Amino acid sequence: MSLLNTLPDYVLTTKTDELINWMRKSSLWYMLFGLACCAIELMHTGGPRSDIERFGATPRASARQSDLMIIAGTLTLKMALRTRLLYDQMPDPKYIISMGSCSNCGGLFQLAYSVCDGVDKVLPVDVYVPGCPPRPEALTEGLLKLQDKIMSERWLARERRTDQAAQS
Amino acid sequence: MAEALSEGWEANPRGAQRERTSLSKAKYFSMYSNYGVPLALTVIGLLFMAAMVGLQKLLAPNNPFRRKLMPYECGEPPTGSAWINFNVRFYLIALVFVVFEVEVAFIYPVATVYLDWIRRGQRWFALSEILIFLLILFVGLVYVWVKRDLEWIKKVPDQDSVT
Numbered sequence: 373m374s375l376l377n378t379l380p381d382y383v384l385t386t387k388t389d390e391l392i393n394w395m396r397k398s399s400l401w402y403m404l405f406g407l408a409c410c411a412i413e414l415m416h417t418g419g420p421r422s423d424i425e426r427f428g429a430t431p432r433a434s435a436r437q438s439d440l441m442i443i444a445g446t447l448t449l450k451m452a453l454r455t456r457l458l459y460d461q462m463p464d465p466k467y468i469i470s471m472g473s474c475s476n477c478g479g480l481f482q483l484a485y486s487v488c489d490g491v492d493k494v495l496p497v498d499v500y501v502p503g504c505p506p507r508p509e510a511l512t513e514g515l516l517k518l519q520d521k522i523m524s525e526r527w528l529a530r531e532r533r534t535d536q537a538a539q540s
Numbered sequence: 541m542a543e544a545l546s547e548g549w550e551a552n553p554r555g556a557q558r559e560r561t562s563l564s565k566a567k568y569f570s571m572y573s574n575y576g577v578p579l580a581l582t583v584i585g586l587l588f589m590a591a592m593v594g595l596q597k598l599l600a601p602n603n604p605f606r607r608k609l610m611p612y613e614c615g616e617p618p619t620g621s622a623w624i625n626f627n628v629r630f631y632l633i634a635l636v637f638v639v640f641e642v643e644v645a646f647i648y649p650v651a652t653v654y655l656d657w658i659r660r661g662q663r664w665f666a667l668s669e670i671l672i673f674l675l676i677l678f679v680g681l682v683y684v685w686v687k688r689d690l691e692w693i694k695k696v697p698d699q700d701s702v703t
Contacts, residue, residue: 435612454614458614461610464602
């Protein structure tokens with residue numbers, strides 16, 4: 373006998389994992405963090421026209437309050453160390469969207485002596501958004517993809533991504 | 541009811557005593573149930589807090605490590621401790637600085653309209669106004685000077701010579 377089918381319509385049932393994931397994906401606070409011109413598109417994405425707050429993403433000024441880091445722009449080698457520290461200082465669970473060609477692979481400045489060609493050499497990236505720069509719609513799509521990814525996680529079974537390298 | 545009881549005790553202690561013994565158990569309970577409300581609220585509050593903290597302990601990931609616990613300095617590695625001592629003399633210097641700052645802030649606008657005042661034949665009035673203002677500030681400066689607060693190392697007279 374299943375209890376599920378006997379419940380009335382206004383009683384919602386869920387699994388703890390799904391509830392936690394649903395709450396997490398619905399409040400993805402991203403860090404106010406722009407490295408180069410992609411940051412202009414990032415600001416636009418947070419603006420009223422393509423309102424990313426529809427999906428619960430709101431900018432936070434401190435790494436301590438953020439769940440999501442959007443790498444918007446060219447990551448120089450000097451900044452890479454700082455970015456790594458900022459990522460380490462974010463509370464777990466934390467996610468990263470690599471936005472634009474520069475952070476994906478170095479982009480236009482790939483061969484420059486000072487540029488880290490690819491954020492994934494320093495940080496574990498969840499979603500790559502292509503474009504130079506990506507339109508706000510593309511970044512929103514990236515956020516939706518990240519939300520799908522979050523919904524597939526199983527936190528209670530401890531099948532979660534742990535960042536072993538950072539625990540030094 | 542509690543007020544009536546206490547008044548009765550004050551006016552006629554023996555009468556009140558008699559009345560108190562004749563009170564039924566239900567009336568006693570209703571009197572003490574006033575204290576039941578804050579008690580119930582306390583218990584509910586404690587349970588609620590325990591549930592919140594307990595759920596958080598149960599469900600939230602806990603992964604502290606050294607770099608995460610470092611002070612947040614916008615990604616810049618912090619140098620030294622934030623608990624350093626400032627010399628208390630800087631406080632006095634800042635206060636004295638306010639004297640000169642106020643002076644400049646008020647004299648500048650007066651200087652810009654001074655020509656208008658001259659054309660209107662009020663030159664001596666304007667000049668005396670600003671001189672009075674300067675005098676007041678100057679008294680403050682003289683006070684600091686006399687009190688030897690402009691010297692970096694202040695010479696405090698000996699306690700013996702004062703008394």
